[in-house]
Amino acid sequence: MIRRTPFECSRATVTAISIAAAFAFAPCALAEELPKEAVLPLSMATKAMQAAIEACKKDGYRVSASIVDRAGVLRAMGRADGAGSHTVESSRKKAYTAASLRRPTTELAELVAKIPTLQALREMNPEVLILGGGLPIDISGDVVGGIGVGGAPGAHLDDACAQAGLDAIGGAPKIPAVK
DSSP states (O other): OOOOOTTOOOHHHHHHHHHHHHHHHHHHHHHHHSOOOOOOOHHHHHHHHHHHHHHHHHTTOOOEEEEEETTSOEEEEEEOTTOOTHHHHHHHHHHHHHHHHTSOHHHHHHHHHHOGGGGGGGGSOTTOOOSSSEEEEEETTEEEEEEEEEOSSSHHHHHHHHHHHHHHHTOOOOSOOOO
16 A cells, blocks of 8 residues: 655645636636626615706606616606606607617607607617607617616706706716707
8 A cells, every 4th residue: 555645645636626716716707708797776866866856846847757777678767746647658659769879869759850760779679769858878888778868848858857857967968068
């Protein structure tokens, strides 16, 4: 019988340890390959939604405001007292459209009006609503979601309230400042 010291290992033992180590560290290597994405926290989504509703309320408008994440999934939604029931879906769809297409919905509406072949954008997905009031939520150059407002008497007013929501969370301005 061959006696081995505790520091001597057989070739099989070394191989087994090497294989185990490779499997142990493989998930780390795979995890490093996963894309990293910024996520819109619920607290920010709620703050933006409340700020948008309050901005419209201050101007006398009863609206709904919706916030979606980058995938278009609803994160926060509020309907002001007295806001029409139709404003719930319009605000959500505007937010979805702005997040999905990464553009203000007013800009999209203007493009569709100018270029008739873009009318197909309206039909590409039943969740798309090309009507002013939706803005992408751009934080430090990364679109993390969209905000939609519905119910003010004009798309430009919905846009202004949505911008107030962006301002509340440090989002990049998406509509020109009113002079």
